[in-house]
Amino acid sequence: MDHLTYARAQMGFSLAFHMLFAAVGVALPLFMVIADVLFRRTGDRDWLEFSKRMAKGTAILFAVGAVSGTALSFELGLLWPNFMGTFGDIIGLPFAMEGFAFFTEAIFLGIYLYGRGRIPGGLHLAAGVGVALSGAVSAFFVTLVNATMNLPRGFDMVNGHPTNIDPLAAMFSVPWKHETLHALLACYQATAFALAGIHAAVLLRHPKSSLFRKAFAVSLAVASVTALLQPISGDHSAHSIAESEPLKLAAAEAHFKTQTHAPLHIGGIPDVNAGEVHYGIEIPSGLSLLATHDPAAEVKGLNDFPREDWPPVAKTHYAFEVMVGAGSAMALLAVVAGFLAWRKKGLPDSRLFLWAVVASGPLGFIALEAGWLVTELGRQPWIMHGVMRTRDAVTPFPQLLPPFWTFTFLYLFLGVTVVYLLFRQLRAAPIEAAPPSVGGSDAHH
């Protein structure tokens, strides 16, 4: 790999890793608070136990999210000093606000985790709400930075330096609405699907456990609602991108030629040199319909843009397909869940359905990572679209191989440890209505 590739790989790997923890750190507190509210309402100790478990998970994941986030605030400069030196004061404002929101989250989390039973219940719940809210707010601000990089606004470039800077216009660049909505929903959706999958797996072994039935019900409910909302948000994003980032849309859809009645390619292998998509399913006028809600509309293709500005078409397209595919599967599961719940007037818990939920457990995170790849790959070869190329932002530091491997091993180690610890927490479960021998066999699972 060359210099630039190492830098991109380290950044990409760090972000991909951090994102998992950050997303869970945003969403898990919501479950923690829901369970707390239900416990206060009903007095059912299952809810208390569920809340405590969510809190433990939050504690572990938040700590890793906090340190990997710190690492990122340094890596931005370590890998892209020219980008940070030139645009630091343009993207700095939302980062500073994210810093404060994150700080508040850390404080409330400390109060919440260590304050149970020591501070009044109302204050404890308020701290939990504070964690959930500030987590969402910090995700909101950090996504604004991405919106600015995708469509830089609020300044003019004069001799390679931004001038006439309007930091607020830069902070709320056009994509901000759809990006923040899509990203926040994705955090809740990904976490909810993972939780639903885990609890479905436990229910397959201990179908009568009242604790896990409750945990499963809440996760499935959040998963279903977000899975149905996300396609609407995605449609809104597609619309917005068609207008403001046509090149990204063209790459994501592997749409080579500008045309009316543009077809939609599902699957297939983009051939960049020939400007065609092989083996895919082609839906006539599909892309025009998706991008503008008008089947006859013209959609700009890659051929309208200089070749040197093209993103890596195939990779962007595959990432997009993975995101849409996973999203569609999750939406389908949500519809099935709703139908089963309606027919049964209760929690759907047939073994087949539980297995389906287990299988879709990772889909939310797959879609989250794939969606992030779409927006990042789709912006290449620019770090700040149209203004600074990624290769011009990279550090002159000559030896990027050692830091790349250092961070890669560091994050792999952390990832493996966290997964192990989370499973340990799950196993430490008191499982009601399950014979002890079954609980014992869990230890080998």
Next chain:
Amino acid sequence: MPTTELLLGGVMMAALCLYAVFGGADFGGGVWDLFASGPRKAEQRALIEKAIGPIWEANHVWLILAIVILFAAFPTAYSAISIALHIPLTLFVVGVVFRGSAFTFRAYDDRNDRRQQRWGLLFSLASVVAPILLGVLAGTVASGEIHVVAGVVTSGYVAPWLAPFPIFVGLFALALFAYQAAVFLTAEADAAGAAELTSDFRQRALIAGALVGAVALVTFGLSFGAAPRISAGLTERPWTWPLHLATAAAATTAFSALWKRRFAVARFAVVAQTVLILLGWAASQYPYLLVPSHTLSSAAANPRTQGLLLIAIAAGSVLLFPSLYVLYRVFKGERPFRVLDRSKE
């Protein structure tokens, strides 16, 4: 009315001071975890874990704030520092990641001794390494050995920081953090009525305090050759003298109060000492942010961003300080920074 860049520099310095006091004490706790010894080894570690468990994440965020203000308000300085100090910054980040994650993993992993020891070792080693690197970074920035010509770093990637002066600043940071932590832990053990544990940490604090003084002398001596601007700032400017006198007074008070077992006074004085040392550094280096290429004003962001940053910081503080107050009130007693008797749990 001070300029906006001076205000932002001040806020960044304040965040660094708070990080040195609170985050520094957490690192110091890790140091004493490593050096836990004697018949009360386990109790010492338990006290450390209790003292930093609920608050280290919040304490840690001061660093993030300082960095974010650095790159938002002084982007070119952040960029130059990131290039020139790539290696120690990477090592520092690795230390920070291991410290935080190992501490958390220890709390949530199996209570079996060997596992706990492994996490504990990782946590405490990282707590030793990270402060040294933090000091190395500060020492190099102050030394004037990083040269930037027309936006290009020309002084290489190793020589400026792998030198006696930055390394001694690193050792100084380590000693200072360990000293602070020992004083805090002495006071917490005393308030909990654990007499033997109190004398354990008092003894450690006295040793660390003496080390702080010794390393400070060597560092100061080295600064004449290695960091002329710092030594000139420390000695030649009339307005830095009151600062040094105050630092000396705080240091003497802290040490003698510790000796006389007046731990509440010692804790207050050691905090004052740390803050004054950092302010002394800032005052000596002023107006340089990165000596000698970037001053506060030459590295400053555009004025509108600066203004908005200050507004954001003010608004954020309204949210931040009351919640911090609640956190400390819950875990450190009725008044912030006073120790809650946690032995009653």
